Each structure stands twice: as C-alpha cells, then as structure tokens.
Amino acid sequence: MSPFFVSFKLALWTTLILLPVGMLLGRWLAFAQFKGKAWVESLILLPLVLPPTVIGYYLLLVFSPDSFSGNLVTQWFGQPLVFTFPGLVIASIVVNLPFAVQPMQLAYGSLPQEVREAAWVSGLSSSKTWWHIELPQIWQGILGSATLIFSHTLGEFGVVLLVGGNIEGRTRTVSIAIYDHVQAFDMLSAGWYSAALLVFSLAALMVVRMSAQKSKRTH
Amino acid sequence: MSPFFVSFKLALWTTLILLPVGMLLGRWLAFAQFKGKAWVESLILLPLVLPPTVIGYYLLLVFSPDSFSGNLVTQWFGQPLVFTFPGLVIASIVVNLPFAVQPMQLAYGSLPQEVREAAWVSGLSSSKTWWHIELPQIWQGILGSATLIFSHTLGEFGVVLLVGGNIEGRTRTVSIAIYDHVQAFDMLSAGWYSAALLVFSLAALMVVRMSAQKSKRTH
C-alpha cells in the first residue's frame, strides 16, 4: 500500500470518529454552565500546546504492553497498539481533539440564546430545535472542522513517527515518507510527495476560509 | 550545550524577532482595506495548515547551496544555513508567523473604530493614539501571542528535525532529544524531558487563557 493510501485511510477514520464527538462536546461546552468548565476546556486544548514528541512519548507509555493500561488495550484490541494502524488512529484522535471541539463550540456559541428560546416557545422540542434551528446554522462550522481535522491528520508528523514507527504499507504516511526520502537524499520523490500535500493543504485552507465567510454572512 | 539551552535560545530569538513583525502585520491587516487582502491573510496562515515535513522540505530547497536562493543566503550569512542554528531560527520564524500575526490582528480588530477616531478628534496623532489608546488595550494580546510563539517553538519537531539535522549542542532541541532517547529505548531520559516540556506547556496554556479573559473584561 502506498503512503498516500495509509494517510487517507488514517485521515478518514480520524474525521469520521471525531466529528460526532466534537459536535457533542462542543455543544455541551457552548451551552452548559458548570464549575470546572475552564478545566475541561483546558484539557481539551492541551494537545494543541503539547509538543508532538511529548504526546507521542506519553501515548507510547500508555500503549506499552508492560504497563497496566497497555495490558487492557492489548486485551481489548487483541494485539499491542504500538506500531499498528489502530494505534495510529487513536493517537490521531487525541492530537486532533481540539480541532474537532473548538470550531463546534464557537459555532454553537455564536447562536443567539434568544433564537433557541424562540424555538422552544414555538413548541419545538430540544431535538427538533437541534434539527430545524441549530444544525442549519452550524453546518459551515461542521464542514470547516472536518476539513481541518482531515488535512491536519494528513500532515501530522511527530506523533505518527513515534507511535506508528514508520512501517512500510501499514503506518508510513506521506508526511513520514517525505522525511525518509530526504534522509536518503531522494529529493525528487520527496518533492512529489510535498507538492501533493501542498496542493491539498491549499485546497483545505480555501474550504475553511469560504465556510467561515458563509457562516459570517448568515449570522 | 544541553538540548534545553538550544531550545530556549531558539524560542527566545524567534519570539523577539516575531513579536514586532506580528504587531506591524497584524495592525495592518486589521485596519487596512485593500484588494487581495484575503490572499495575504491566506499566505500568512499557510504554515498553519502545511505539514511540518513539507515546510521542512521546501526550506531545505531554499537553503540548499546548489540553488540560487541558497547561494544568496550563503553569501549573506557567510556559511550555508542547512543544519545550523541561524537556519533553525529562520525556519522557526516561518513556522510561527501565523501565531504572531493572527492574535495581533484579532486584538487590533476588536478595538472599536469609533474609539480611535475619538482619539484623533481629541487631537492625538497616530503615534500618540497608538501609545495612549491602542497599546493599553492590546497588551494582553501581545502577552498571549508571545507565550504562544515561545511554547510552540519549544515543541516544534518536524521542521527542526529536517532543517536542523539533529546536531548535538547546536541544533538538537529538547523535542528532538525526546525522539532520540525513545529510539534508543532510553525511556527514562525521554520521560524527564517530556515532563519538563509538559509542565512548561501547561504554564503557557494558563498564561494564554488568563490573558484572553483579561482582555475580554476590559472590552
């Protein structure tokens, strides 16, 4: 399997799992008021400020078959997670959590409370309010968030290198392949891979910008 | 020199150079209206979405003594930049540009235009308006931006590995030392380094959160 296939598979899994998680967590953080909310928000933001190698190191510790958690994980998945694709997906989910939660929290937070209240007063239940009133106003946020997660997973390097271990066809993503080729002074192959990621990143950037503008207009 | 010293030196240089650049660019983007502004903003955001290895690859191309740009760079600095500390600083500046410009642009953008106009009407020149009216309202933004740049530089892995080349005492940062130790199965050393970066990142996160709250209160 080519590095491209591994990268896209990883990005797809990460996005599909994180999107509903981000919507639920983001909505909860936008609307709920509770003690310690600031701490929950900080915890979710943590992967954003932590260096990739630090995240990688702690994930390795958690996955390590010698540790208690690693034992649990091994029993659950039937195999140790270090240097495997499922391990990579979990690592990627942890790293991308802030990109899933924050845009959703902002999107929900920008909905005026009065508008949701007007829906309730009009007789719409919570779930109907979500479907008829909230969702149509935040789908640009969802699109932006998905694009961000997808493109960020595609480019993630440090954590993938540490947790995935650069195994050809299984955990070697495009980002890591570039590093490999540069190390081997194969600048031409590295150049092709880089150009491909560059084009994709630019496209993602444009999608995110456009969705941000659209959501500005409708508010 | 220990990896810690290299990391902090790099972070300090990057922050000191980027802070004024970010303030100027951020202010310009917040207040000026011109054609192609969206493109300039996208260009500045680019390092945020580009994978680290892709940025690293293109920086290597630019620095390479074989290339035209690399020739110019070599003449200017008296030596090729690949695998040197000055090269690392330049790479770090490129990678952190969005962290310097975006918070400043947001901070300036949140100043009501009417308040600046009131200052002009009151007879304050542009520079006096900046000093008496703008600066006191955005210094929390400056603090947040500096903290973000500093902590992000400390943790940067992919670009530093490609451009710096992991040379002991000169370009080996803490982030890279962690990777090295993990590769050598020296989990204890990697653990100490990781713990140090973790503590620093948490502190940085708290500074950023606090400065964001303060600036909310004064507006």
Added chain:
Amino acid sequence: MHTTPIIASASATTPSFDSSLEVRLQAQRGPSLDVSLECGAGEMLALVGPSGSGKSTVLRTIAGLRKVDQGFVRCGNTLWMDTENKKYVTVQQRQVGMVFQHYALFPHKSVIDNVILAIRNKSRKEKKHIAASWLERTNMTGLESRRPDQLSGGQKQRVALARALASNPAALLLDEPFSAVDQQTRRKLYRELAKLRTGLDIPMILVTHDVGEVQQLADSMCLIYKGQTLQQGSVHDVMTAPESKTIAKLLGHQNLFSATVAHHGDHLTRYQLGDGETLQGSATKLNVGQAVTLLIAPSAITIDNDSSAHDIGSNRLKGSVRDAVSMGDEWSITVHLDAVTKSLRFRIPQYQIDSRHVLPGTPINVNVRAGGIYAISESMS
C-alpha cells in the same frame, strides 16, 4: 372537566377569571424575587421597572424559560407551575406567544417559514394559510419569502409578532419589543399593536421601562423594583396616585415635597409645607398631623401673572427662577421655592412667557391647581 385546584391564599385575595393569568414567584437564593401579579383575558398589563429590576426574569419564568425556587403560575384553568405541589409544565406545552427584545427570528428561514414553524397540529396547507393571514394582519404581505436579514428592524418585529400570535397562544408575552427600533418606527408599531390587540382575548404582558409606552399601550401596569412588585392597578391610577415615594420616583415624578396634613376642608385638604406656607390639594382621608409627601403634577403648574384669577382651588407660591431651558415650543423651567429650599420643575408653552422673565435669579410666582396635588402617606414609603 377537572378543575385545577387553586391554593387558598390565591382564591382569597383575587377572584379567578377564566383565561386570566395569575403569577406569584419567590426566590431567596441569587437575586431575590417577591412577585405577585394578575392579568385578565384581553388585558394588556405593563410590567415596568428600571433595568435590572427583574422584569425580564418574571416574564421568562412565566414563559417557562427559567425556574424559580417557589412559585405559582396559572393561566386560565391550567396550572403551569406550582412548586408546592411539584407541578411544572414545560415551555413547549405552555403554548405562549413571546416576542423577544432582539426579534429572535430564525435567520435561515423565510418570513413565512418563521411563522409556519410556530403553528402546531395542522396540515401543511392550513399552516401556510394561517401564517399568511397573520402576516397580513401585521402588514407584512408581499415580504413572505424574504430572509430576516433582508428586513428592517420594524419589519422583523412585525414577523416576530405574527409568529407569536400564529400559534393561537394562551398568553402573549412581550419582552421590551420596541427597544431595538427607532423612534419613528416605534410610533407606527404602537398603533399597529394597539389595533391588533383589540381582537385578542388572552392575557398580554408587556415588559418595558418606558412610561410613555405604557400610557399608549397598556390598560394596567405593575411596578417592579429590585425583584419586588410594588403596585398594580390601572395605568391612570398608578401614574397619578403612587402608593409610595419610591414608586413616585420610579415613575419619573420630580416635584416631591415633605409636608404634614393641616386641615380638612369640604373638597380640599390643606397641607403645611415648611415654615408657614400651606398648600391646598385634593381631599384625602389621612389624619391631621400625619407626615406626607406631596406630589405636584407639572401640568397643574402655571406662571402667576398679576392678572391671573386666583380661584379657591389654586395655590400661589413665591420663588425665583433657577434655570429655564427652551425646548422646541416649550420652556422647561426650574423654580426655587422660597418657603422650602427645594425646586419645582414644569413646562409651559413658549408663547405664554417672555424670555426676559425667566432669566436665572428673577423672582417669580407660580400657581398650582389643587387638583394636581396628591398626598402620599409617609408611613407607606
């Protein structure tokens, strides 16, 4: 049909009308609340108070958007809330019509879809018909397919009103509905709302801090201050006969003077004001010697020319002009009274006086009609 039990204290103090709204709320934790009000069917009750007095909290609790520690809310024969009997009806089931301060339209839906979404238990065709007819009654015909962001402030408020009424609500709640539109639009909306409400036989509550708005739109008013309802009654009664000095001040009355009841006449009562000076006002049943606050209506004050007739029902006070401000075709005048070291403020038409006569410091005599003097018992303050 099952009759909802009304708890004793309620039925004792107020008779329970069909489809009237009865509200009693109490809260000790957080901002304190001690509210009691009633609004009959077809009645527009203005809930008036300064910002932060708790008006909106009361309205939101009635709608079911907010909960309080202790409370009782009944609308017609339906009990919406009764904390004693642990009864609580959700906001969706209460079926109230509510107009929010900032319109709160659904931004992604057309005008007609905004209204349709609020109509329940009808076929799609019927809903559309009902929505269209309400939009007609709020003068929005022709704009049904617009989005809210293509509407002016006044138009948004009209849609919000149509949406609130289209659901055939049990009560209409208006939360400062005119605060976000400009003065000229406001006058038009006043007239439209006044016309629209003539056909509505439900309780209507209007939250506002504008006394002028109350006088134009409401039948009765309830004053609220620091979470407490102070006085409820017809607009005219509350405005002219406030029960306490606090209420008089909240209503914007400025000419308040301390006095004592001196003497009861046939149709007038005489009050002692400071040293020697007395004032005769409308008759009261207060005891002679009791301390009162006199409220002097600005409309009862005229400037005393030597030629003015001094009939029995008027008072003459000596003073000097403190300031006189020309505002349009009126003078706004403050007169410092000699007898009490306090000022009297009133307005008179520009043509009635020469500007030279109201220069600051000029001695001036004013006439106060006895009918414009109302005494508030101090003990009630």
Added chain:
Amino acid sequence: MHTTPIIASASATTPSFDSSLEVRLQAQRGPSLDVSLECGAGEMLALVGPSGSGKSTVLRTIAGLRKVDQGFVRCGNTLWMDTENKKYVTVQQRQVGMVFQHYALFPHKSVIDNVILAIRNKSRKEKKHIAASWLERTNMTGLESRRPDQLSGGQKQRVALARALASNPAALLLDEPFSAVDQQTRRKLYRELAKLRTGLDIPMILVTHDVGEVQQLADSMCLIYKGQTLQQGSVHDVMTAPESKTIAKLLGHQNLFSATVAHHGDHLTRYQLGDGETLQGSATKLNVGQAVTLLIAPSAITIDNDSSAHDIGSNRLKGSVRDAVSMGDEWSITVHLDAVTKSLRFRIPQYQIDSRHVLPGTPINVNVRAGGIYAISESMS
C-alpha cells in the same frame, strides 16, 4: 491677520459670518453626495434623514474623518477643506468636539482622564481643573474616577459630551448621540443638552433620524435623502412648509392629497380635490389651475358634530371610519374620505368621542381648519 480666501460661489450665495460653519460636498464615485449646508455660531442645526441617507458621512467629513472627491468646508475664518485649492486640514488640527453614537470612551481610562486627554496645550494642573469643571456642568461630579464600564448609558454620554466640549472646540458635532440610551434617560439628556448649549457660541450639528428630537433641541434643520440635502430652514418652517412631497413624506406627514388651485380669496385659497369637493386652505401665490399636493396637519382635524360651529375658515369632509385605535387617552382614527378614495389619519382626545361612533364603517364627518392646510407645488417634487 491673514484672511482666508472664500471662493466666489460661496460668498455670492451666503454672507460669511464669523465662526459659522459652511459645508459643500460632492461625490460621484461610490454613494453619490450633493450637500450644501450652513450653521451659524450658537446655532444647533439638525441634519435629518432616514438611515443610509448619508447624514453620518457628512458629519464625518466635516470632522475630517473621511475624505470626499470635491468639497469645501469652512469654519469661522479657517478653511478646513477646499479640494479646488488642494487645501486639507487634518482631523487633529480642526479641533472639533464630537460625540459618537456608541460613546467611544477610552475604556481603560477613568472618567476624568477621558476628558483630560482631549484638552490641549495646558499644564497638567490646568487640564485637571478644566476637566473637573466640564464634568460638573454635565452633572458627572463624584464619578470622576470611575471606568467607563462602571457607568450607565446616560452617564457615558455625559462624559462623551464633557470630553467633546473640554477642548474648547471650533464646532460641536453630535452623531445620533441619544440612539443608544433608553427613553427616560433621553428626556433628561435633552434637557441637559438644551441647557448646556445656551452658553456655547459655536456651530453645532446634530445628526438624528428622530423628528421629535429635532423639535426639542434644534433651531434649524437640514433634510438629507440619498446623499442630497433637500431643504434647510428653521425647524418650524421645514416642518410646516415642506418644499416637496418627498420631503413631506420623509418628515412623517401622512395626509397628502393631490389637488389643483381653484380660486384665490382674500385670506384663503380654494383647492379642487377630486370630483366636486373643494377645500379652502391658507393663501398661496400659486397660479390657478396648478397641480399641488395638499398637506393636512393632523392637529387641524376635528370630528364634526352637528352642533359644531362652521366658521368661514374650516372645511367639512364626508367619509366613513376605517379604523379607530384607542391609545392611552387618545383615539388614533383613520377616516376614508368619500370624495377622494384616500384616507385621512388623525388623533383626538378620548373624552371627545364615544367609542360607538368610531366603529369601522360608521359614516363620519370631519372638520379641517383652513390654517392646517398647506399646498406644495407639484412641479417642485
């Protein structure tokens, strides 16, 4: 002293007063602008128009916050802008006092420091003294050390006014200063501003869209619509004698009827209104036969009882009630006139009529005083 050259067209049309403000602006690119106005020293000129008409643009150009293609602005003997002679004075050097719509106080400075920052060329001690005295005149004494976020809307506006006046400005510019405060505060601020301005001998321009505000505060008014100044004159003249139908509509006049001049009498002119019906109004110099728009003041309309005296200066019109809305102690009534298929709208006090007589459809006669009828020449529209 060097006298600033006044360009020919200006001095020809208007004599140049000391410290008056003269403005002429033109713009073709972007939103078009064709503005000409003048404001004398000590005069309060209201710049009135609907939102988007360009009022704020004009004010900001006078202040120097905005540039236009072609323009001429003179304040007293100083030329602030003259595009023909490439003269431009920066906003800092113009030394105007400006009050912004949303207060625009410096949020990180105390009340007194906000004012001090606007005072120039004085010692620190003098600045403090001047600031304190202006805060006293705007009734802000005692709140000098507060931050803007600790003030109410009205208090913020008072500080903004003190700041604008403390710099001893050459002109005072007020950009919808009352739009962000509530009605009750607004009335107080009106009075305070009216009092404060009596001592000011500079041109003052008030931008607003509220005609009521204009009548209370301004001496003269200038109507602006789609970037064009339409009519300038004293408030009374513009309000009662608008030069065109457009202006009449902008001012909120609703009773406008097409007619032709039929006959000139001694003190009255007779107008032909639709088929057969005629109306007599105040005398005009318009030619017989000319098409006019008649403007009927609502205050000139009364309901015709059979007992009413029909003097020479009044008209009797037949119609039927279209709707009658009770608003406070007044009825707002719309009468459909038989002669023309149009409606007449007016208000009458509640006590003057029985509600049974104003049920929709009831035939009714109205009386219109001749003095309340004003003819606008159609050709000027």
